[in-house]
Amino acid sequence: MRGQYEHYNILPLYALGVKPAIMELPEIKAAIDAICRVDNLPIPVIRARPDGSNDDSTMPMDRLKKVNDILDWIASVVGFQKGNVANQREHLILLLANMNIRNSAESTNQLHAETVEKLMATIFKNYKSWCDYLHCESNLRFLEDYDKQQMELIYIALYLLIWGEASNIRFMPECLCYIFHHMSREIYTILFETVTGSKEQLEGRDDEFFLREVISPIYQVLMKEAKRNNKGKASHSNWRNYDDLNEYFWSNKCFHDLSWPLNSKADFFRHSDETHETARRGRSQATIGVYKRKSKTNFVEVRTFLHLYRSFDRMWIFFILALQAMIIIAWSSLGPVGVFFNSDAFENVMTIFITYAFLRFLQATLDIILTWNALRNMKFTQLLRYFLKFVVAAIWVVVLPICYSKSLQNPSGIIKFFTKWAGEWYALFQEPNN
Structure with missing residues (x-):
């Protein structure tokens, strides 16, 4: 009677007696038949524990692992938990069934080749982008004269099982790509050795091997950093x-x-x-x-209201320049159109470019200040970018006010100061060398 009360989410795969209506759908049957083809896969051997006991048997001897489908085989080889395998089995069947019914208007008991290919392209889109970014070769490789659809399903099932058992690590997609990259290579090696006959016996792993050897060490780092x-x-x-x-x-x-x-x-x-x-x-x-702690990489957030300007600098620059121009025009008696035909008023409006230079210099300075804690971990090209941006902004802050002050006949206030300072600076370099 235990089989009648097996836990399930949507698909009662282990129900006894009359099968529910959902299990009679052609697309469901096609997906189940596809993942249950395991005749050509090597059966893993479960080694007896030193204490003479195993997970599901008390017999102190090596034995062949019972494999019902592709997910059972991967779990035996890699070491995934039974609950994760059951969840991802149902997950994979529903993905295949839904995509298969979309590809064909008529329901059939056979899984279409393009169904698995489209699912492969969807699931491994990020993995392929990651490989391209790191300039490394993808491990989605296929053997000649071997069932390609079966290998595609093995790769898909492997990724889903990794994702299902990753827990909080699934929020680190590139970390999952790294794990899959190496585990897919192991699976390919196993199948290659099976085809070539170079390895006669495949040793299986216990249900908690992946959790213990891969997930737990990474999760410990997350937990310590969170504390x-x-x-x-x-x-x-x-x-x-x-x-x-x-x-x-x-x-x-x-x-x-x-x-x-x-x-x-x-x-x-x-x-x-x-x-x-x-x-x-x-x-x-x-x-x-x-044993020094690994520091931050490219960005260290600093709690300050200056982020309101740094994050939206273009918007603030536009608002400040527009406000300055409108104040100058409103203060003039020539009106909004007459300002552009009067040289003195037009020169006053041109001061917005000086203000723009100061605002860009402020933004370049904030970039350095707010990323100071991460500068030592940045690449040389990133450091050069910050430095050149600051230098160019500083040059414009000096050049524009000097050029503007030179164009005025009777400067006053801060413009007069820049004119005097520029004249003294120019005279200093004109003195003959002693």
Whole structure:
């Protein structure tokens, strides 16, 4: 009677007796038949534990793993939990059924080839973009003289199982791409060795292997960094969020540093708590430096109202320049049209370009100040961009007021100051060398 009360979401895959109406739909049957083709896959062997017991058997001996479909096979090879496999099995069947019925007006008991190809393109769009960005070759490879549709379904099922068991790590899409990149290569190697006959026996893994060896170490980093934010009161420069950790996988460095299987001594796993613990034990400063916490990458948010100007600088510049021009025109007795035909009034309106230069200089300065904590981690090209932007803005701040003051016959106020300062600066360079 246990089979009648098996938990399910939409599809009662394990229901006994008369099957529900949804299980009789042709597209559902086609999807189930497609993922149940496992005759040509190597059956993994579950090794007996040292204590003489296994997960689902107390027999102290090696045994072949029972495989019902592609997801069962992947779970046995990689080590996914049973609940995750059940959820993603239903997920994959519904995805295939929905896409299959869209591709054909008539319902058939066979899965169309373009159905799996379109699902592949949808699911792996981000993965292919990630590979292109890092200039690395995609691991979505296929064997000759092998069932291509089956390999496509294996890759799709593998990604869904990784996503389903990733928990909070699924908010780091490039991290999932990194995990899938290496695990898909393992799957391809297994199938290649099966076809060539270079490996006779495939060793399976327990249900918690992926959770224990891949997800838990990364989640521990997330948990430690989340604790450092002091309930949202700590400065953003003192802890790393999802985006900061995910940016680690935006560089080829992750392949060499983190490697596969995951290297526990990689920069990604550095944390300041280890530094304090090492110092407490009295180790040398050189040793402490090895465990220094990995800092932020490209952006460190600073809590200040200046972000209102920096984030919307174009809008503020437009409003300030428009206000300045309207005040000058309103103060003049010539009217909005006559201003442009009077040289003195028109020169006053031209001061908006000086104001624009100062506002751009302010924006370039704020860029440096508000990203100061992340400057040491930026690339040389990024640092050069900030520096050149500041220098060019500073040059215009000096050049425009001087040129404007030179064009006036009787300057006053700040214009007179710039005129006098420019004259003294020019006279200084005109003096003969001693």
